[in-house]
Amino acid sequence: MAKEQLGVLNALDVAKTQLYHFTAIVIAGMGFFTDAYDLFCISLVTKLLGRIYYTDLNQPKPGTLPPNVAAAVNGVALCGTLAGQLFFGWLGDKLGRKKVYGITLVLMVLCSVASGLSFSDHPKGVITTLCFFRFWLGFGIGGDYPLSATIMSEYANKKTRGAFIAAVFAMQGFGILGGGIVALIVSTAFDHSFKAPAYSVDRAGSLAPQADFVWRIILMVGALPAALTYYWRMKMPETARYTALVAKNAKQAASDMSKVLQVDLEAEEEKLEKITREKSNTFGLFTKQFARRHGLHLLGTTSTWFLLDIAFYSQNLFQKDIFSAIGWIPKAESMNAIHEVYRIARAQTLIAMCSTVPGYWFTVFFIDYLGRFTIQLMGFFFMTVFMFALAIPYHHWTLRPNRIAFVVIYSFTFFFANFGPNATTFVVPAEIFPARLRSTCHGISAAAGKAGAIVGAFGFLYAAQSKDPTKTDAGYPPGIGVKNSLIMLGVINFFGMVFTLLVPESKGKSLEELTGENEEEEGAEQQANSTRTVPV
Numbered sequence: 001m002a003k004e005q006l007g008v009l010n011a012l013d014v015a016k017t018q019l020y021h022f023t024a025i026v027i028a029g030m031g032f033f034t035d036a037y038d039l040f041c042i043s044l045v046t047k048l049l050g051r052i053y054y055t056d057l058n059q060p061k062p063g064t065l066p067p068n069v070a071a072a073v074n075g076v077a078l079c080g081t082l083a084g085q086l087f088f089g090w091l092g093d094k095l096g097r098k099k100v101y102g103i104t105l106v107l108m109v110l111c112s113v114a115s116g117l118s119f120s121d122h123p124k125g126v127i128t129t130l131c132f133f134r135f136w137l138g139f140g141i142g143g144d145y146p147l148s149a150t151i152m153s154e155y156a157n158k159k160t161r162g163a164f165i166a167a168v169f170a171m172q173g174f175g176i177l178g179g180g181i182v183a184l185i186v187s188t189a190f191d192h193s194f195k196a197p198a199y200s201v202d203r204a205g206s207l208a209p210q211a212d213f214v215w216r217i218i219l220m221v222g223a224l225p226a227a228l229t230y231y232w233r234m235k236m237p238e239t240a241r242y243t244a245l246v247a248k249n250a251k252q253a254a255s256d257m258s259k260v261l262q263v264d265l266e267a268e269e270e271k272l273e274k275i276t277r278e279k280s281n282t283f284g285l286f287t288k289q290f291a292r293r294h295g296l297h298l299l300g301t302t303s304t305w306f307l308l309d310i311a312f313y314s315q316n317l318f319q320k321d322i323f324s325a326i327g328w329i330p331k332a333e334s335m336n337a338i339h340e341v342y343r344i345a346r347a348q349t350l351i352a353m354c355s356t357v358p359g360y361w362f363t364v365f366f367i368d369y370l371g372r373f374t375i376q377l378m379g380f381f382f383m384t385v386f387m388f389a390l391a392i393p394y395h396h397w398t399l400r401p402n403r404i405a406f407v408v409i410y411s412f413t414f415f416f417a418n419f420g421p422n423a424t425t426f427v428v429p430a431e432i433f434p435a436r437l438r439s440t441c442h443g444i445s446a447a448a449g450k451a452g453a454i455v456g457a458f459g460f461l462y463a464a465q466s467k468d469p470t471k472t473d474a475g476y477p478p479g480i481g482v483k484n485s486l487i488m489l490g491v492i493n494f495f496g497m498v499f500t501l502l503v504p505e506s507k508g509k510s511l512e513e514l515t516g517e518n519e520e521e522e523g524a525e526q527q528a529n530s531t532r533t534v535p536v
Helices: 007-014 019-040 042-053 067-095 097-116 123-155 161-190 198-204 208-220 223-228 230-235 240-246 250-261 269-277 288-317 319-325 337-370 372-391 394-398 400-418 421-430 435-463 481-500 511-515 521-529
Strands: none
Touching (some): 007 250, 019 097, 019 161, 019 223, 019 230, 042 067, 042 123, 042 161, 042 337, 067 097, 097 208, 097 223, 097 230, 123 161, 123 240, 161 208, 161 421, 208 337, 223 230, 240 250, 250 269, 288 400, 288 421, 288 435, 288 481, 337 400, 372 400, 372 421, 372 481, 394 481, 400 421
16 A cells, blocks of 8 residues: 655655756766766777887887786776775765765766876886776766766656656766867877878887877866866755655755755655654665565666676777778878877767767657667667677678778667667666665666676677688788677677566656555555566
8 A cells, every 4th residue: 555655755756847957967967977988088098008108119010008908908997887886886875875976076086187197117007007096986987877876866756757867877978979079189289290101100209208198188188077066066965865765854855855946845754754664664685575576676777787788888998999990990000199099089989979979868858758668678679680780791891892881880789779778777777776775776786787898898808809810811800809799799789688678667657656665565565566577
């Protein structure tokens, strides 16, 4: 039997879209802009790092990062992110969303700057220092995932909640685009040798000081958007759902939301005491009751996010290798180090502008009409189709006349990742778990995703290292691992469709209705057991 909803929570559920919604989207979204910029800008400069610190002047070709070093540079921030998601997700439920929110932002700003100041007298020292600070940068980024999602879900009304949470996550697309644009501007400003025989400039050593500035500036710019939003994050009041349902302070919740909504709200302390006294509101994460109500839901959110991020981060972090393999980016020895950054950044910017960013905003516009389940299933399906379309006739795409078609199809995989599971896996865990466990469960789901990202980053790196010397003169790239990696990503996306069947539809329902927090003991059990995983 349903219990009467607290007035302050009901007011949030039915509130008309107004300025504070958009303010919350911008404040939380700028964190995600920074997250994406910091995580993906490293892919723009890894080849440059190889040319600066691993070039042997006695060899005819520019240097590259050894596989283990490249794996560390690309993957260490993801490891930090995984740890941060688990730690700050748990802490957000213990101390409150707002208190922890500021800590993550400060950590991101400091470590972004420190990453660009990675100095040493020895190349290994530079890389080691860079990896150290990028781990802690990732740790701060990790906290932003559960906190931003939870804050936005608890501020939003039930009618447009999906669009608001998705809009926060959509700032990730602008972060990826911003990284490409910054790299284009910086590389253009420092590149004075477009017409010079590229590698001869590197070998003469005249380009080394400028090249060293390029990657440092690109990494350090990531501190700016986070620093600019710190003041506004600290001014945001704690969410009413945490204050009322977890901290059990009805008076403070009513006071905070009265200011936000600009209406008079009653504290309802007696009603809150009655609600929080019910046994249905006391079970913990590691209990049989949680397993009965939300076990399959948690399995669904973790498994789909894990599978999605294997594909998504593989594509993003190593798209430069794929474009080099099909010849869209020229060979390193045909251009100087800074111009190579320019060409890689241009490719990433075009992909982000034409497919990544539009995909996110398609989700924002349609998620509360089509539903989370439909968009996620559709996204995984089309990602599977396009991956196999690239992989099976892979050598056909590497021929010069077909390269543009390859890039177009490759762009569609990004579009349907973002108009699909990359957005919905972020939205759903912020809606379907109880308030006292919401940040923790979102952190667990997100950490599963980062585990997939680590698998993708390290696995794709080594898979793409395989060589086939018989294919070097037939218009094919020397590495045949790219084809095998694309086939594997197609299979992974297919399993993403299968595990999506465990994810419930949360469209149009209040958070307490979804979690059973406004149900009596028996009613809550029935509510959880009857939640549809496949909407009719």
